[in-house]
Amino acid sequence: MTENILEVNDLKINFHTDNGAVQAIRDIYFNLEKGETLALVGESGSGKSVTTRTIMGLLAKNAEIERGSIQFKGKELIDLPENEFRSIRGSEIAMIFQDPMTSLDPTMKIGQQIAEPLIKHQGMGKKEAWDKALDMMNLVGIPNAKAHINDYPHQFSGGMRQRIVIAIALIDNPEVLIADEPTTALDVTIQAQILDLMKKIQRELGTSIIFITHDLGVVAGMADRVAVMYAGQIVEVGTIDEIYGFPQHPYTWGLLNSMPTTQTNKGSLEAIPGTPPDLLNPPVGDAFAPRNKYALAIDEKKQPPYFQLSPTHFAATWLLDEHAPEVVPPLTVQQRWAKYKQAHPEADKKQAKPVDASAILSR
Known part of the structure; x- marks a missing residue:
């Protein structure tokens, strides 16, 4: 059995507002194995970013973790003192933020921004840290890195800025x-x-990746596993x-049905009607x-449990x-089901059995 580097167990998070408590994350469970890529997929507001910011210890002040556990290499991260979190954040668990325009300091040289984590986390000298920053710039594919290490963010294109953000996240070799x-x-x-x-760096460094997106098409060739989130739940x-070949939840059907493929007929794409709940x-x-x-009828009265279709496949419907x-x-x-069953004749949704949500962690 592959070792889990991260386990999220029964996590529930509320945000306190003037109008009441927003139940942003509602009892989620998932694990991340060493060296794998897990994609968190769902519409805006489904809870993807809140989940990962909790892992990073970066929740807003009005957030309350009502219950749950986040285990990183066996260490509990919930309620971890900030001084201990600083030794993990950025060095063992790092994050690439969505917009490179706002992730980089416009007043600091690129080399300084990439080298800073090494200086702060490892106490490395400036020259050695800048040398490693130059190596990382080469690793992420910035052309003629030596000539550009003293440049500022505005001198780079959007794609190059994103490579710099990735370099900053990876400079400490996070797990x-x-x-x-x-x-x-x-x-x-x-x-x-x-x-x-990102795939190249993962192969070279053995990094485990949580990839957040609203687009199932982006992760088709990127992820090992997919967790589909809706309204604060997986x-x-x-x-x-x-997920691509034998999807079972109607929300997953909707996401896949709105994604164009090379076989998509003109006018056949369908949007998911309505809006997420309050x-x-x-x-x-x-x-x-x-x-x-x-x-x-039961959907209006009772939340469905998880049904297990295989050791790795669970759906709450x-x-x-x-x-x-x-x-x-x-x-x-x-069509996806038919193609999947050709390669996996044993697949049968009628064999699905209800299980406790914690079964996701013990696969």
């Missing part, structure tokens, strides 16, 4: 790298280059093949039910219950 939509502000060509760069989790007063049952044309009626998913999903 976990959190990438918060690192390609959102970039054009498609540069997106591909950044994703290839509604489906599985390997990349299981988490000041989250629904009693399945949060996706009001937007789900496949919703059952009543459609997998043995008493649920048979529904016909979108045509694109039917």
Whole structure:
């Protein structure tokens, strides 16, 4: 069994506002194995960034961790004193933020920004730190790095700035790298280059990656596993093949059905109707039910448990219950199922069994 470097167990986070408590994260479970890439996928507001900022110890002052556990290499991060968190943040767990324009200090030279973590975390001398910064600039593919180490952020393109942000995150050789939509502000060509760069660095350094995105298409060739988030919960989790080839939650169907592929017919893409629920007063049952044309009566009354389809595949939907009626998913999903079953004839959603959510951690 592969060793987990990170485990998130029964995490619940509220944000206190003038209008009441926003239940931003509602009982989520997931794990991250050494050397793997886990993608957190979902619409804006689903809780992806809040989850990872909690791991980094960077929650806003009005946030309250009501309950839960975050174990990093067996060490509990919840309520860890700030002085201890500083020894982990940036050195053992690092983060690439979404917008390189706001992640870099416009008044500091690039070399100084890349070298600073080594000086602060490892007490390294300036010359040695700058030498390592130059090596990292070369590693992330900045052309003629030696001539540009004294440049300022405004002298670089968006794609180069993002490479610099990645260099800053990786300079301490962290064991976990959190990438918060690192390609959102970039054009498609540069997106591909950044994703290839992250995979190359992962192979060379053995880093575990949590990749946050709203776009399932971006992670198709990037992730080992995918956790689909909706309304502060993980509604489906599985390997990349299981989520793309044998998806079971209607929300996952909607995400996949809105993603163009080389086989997509003109006019066949469909948007998910409606909007996410108000988490000041989250629904009693399945949060996706009001937007789900496949919703059952029980969805309005009771939140579904996780149903396990394989050792790695879990989905929280009543459609997998043995008493649920048979529904016909979108045509694109039917095609995905058919292709998946050719390679995995044992796959059968009728064999899904309800399990406790903690089973996700013990696979």
